[in-house]
Amino acid sequence: MNADLAKRVRFCTTLPSLPAIALKIIDLANDPNTDINTLCEHIVYDAALSAKILKIANSPLYKSRRSATNIRQAVSLLGTHTVIVVSLSFSLTDSLVKKSGNLPVLDSHLFWRRSIATALACRALGEKLKKTCLDDLFLVGLLQEIGILVFCTVMPEEYAPVFSSTNDHDTLLMREREMFGTGHDELGYTLLKQWHIPDYIAMVCLSSHGQPEPKALEPTLQACAATSRYLADYFLNPHAPEKLGQLSQAARSWLDIDESILIDVIDIMKEGLRAVEDLFDVTIHQPSEASGILTAAKELLTIHSLSKVKELEEKSYRDGLTGAYNRGFFDESLKREFELSIQHQLPLTIAMIDLDHFKRINDTYGHIAGDGILVTVTRTILGQIRQDDTLCRYGGEEFALILPGTTLAVSRQVTHRLKEAIAAISYHSENNSTISITASIGVASYMQDINQFKQPADLVKAADSALYAAKSEGRNQIVEWQNT
Known part of the structure; x- marks a missing residue:
């Protein structure tokens, strides 16, 4: 990573600092001996976080047959690891949303709307692909673009023309590396390590910006995180054909899945949308528009899938050299x-x-x-x-x-x-x-x-x-x- 930028991040006094509860949760996350009693003790001292944990324990996201009426019940239902990761997601987002609102380069609302949509997409992909670490995926989706926030904070004047020059994520990453010798992936990783975020979370945030590796026996966190960016972009812009093409290509390259799987993932996102919006106090889609927008997204994915099938059928009837029929x-x-x-x-x-x-x-x-x-x-x-x-x-x-x-x-x-x-x-x-x-x-x-x-x-x-x-x-x- 660019040494000058690393130094700026290390000594920058305007970067968002973490609240005491977030710092304590990070300590708990890095302690393998953390137990339910210790976790409950710290959560109950933060009324806002306690309310969030109770709400999520009873939300459709976890499909629990029992309801929780207090923190101990919520922790028992969700499990220690889930509560730690979910608490970290809430406390980080709450702190960062408040402290990023004054950045002149960044539309804070749009940034966090996209980040939370990415978290929802990452979790939905994990659920469809039967991953067990759904909360880890949610946190990775939430944090993987945090480096953009760092750029906007430590060098706002230099970064502004680069950030405003494109709304395409891959192009932005390329231009950052050309101009500064570092992309927001590395910058974000530096900040997450500085905050002592668990290393496996920070590493996935970094590696998800790389190139697809040979297909593993099962979907990796990295592959889900990488695909979630494109899925969130399409979820937010379902009528943009270029977003659909990018999503389809990413899904095949990273996860080897097609549009039929993505349609199921869209359905999972739709089921969890209201709960996530409520938990994070953000609107991703207006209630009056959400159903129609998501239906249109599924229809476009279906059409795209059928066109791919037709394209493959067409290729099977063509001579590989000349393009004439065979x-x-x-x-x-x-x-x-x-x-x-x-x-x-x-x-x-x-x-x-x-x-x-x-x-x-x-x-x-x-x-x-x-x-x-x-x-x-x-x-x-x-x-x-x-x-x-x-x-x-x-x-x-x-x-x-x-x-x-x-x-x-x-x-x-x-x-x-x-x-x-x-x-x-x-x-x-x-x-x-x-x-x-x-x-x-x-x-x-x-x-x-x-x-x-x-x-x-x-x-x-x-x-x-x-x-x-x-x-x-x-x-x-x-x-x-x-x-x-």
């Missing part, structure tokens, strides 16, 4: 178009296109040049056909073209144009050689020989036969199949 898609499409032609007596023509002497090109110029030519030919053909026509890479250097509703006579214009366009290609290889290419084309039409073609395969065989004739006649030819 052989499997050709077989399905031809079967469908053939049945439509029979049913409605519509014309249907197919053309088999084979690049001439392609093996010689690969042997002479190499497979990289050969692949480049295949891509160029594909683009050339796509530029000459209609949207309803279907181009497929049939295999190797052979392409198949389905022309629905096209008679043999009309197809002649198309195939002649294709042959000339391919012959006009001048491909420049990596060694600056100019490579020319021609194609042989075989054509067969269903309406031309309606009694001859009983199955789609018969039409393919006829076009293949015509293609063979075109190559036999000297290549760079178009031959139409004739029933002789």
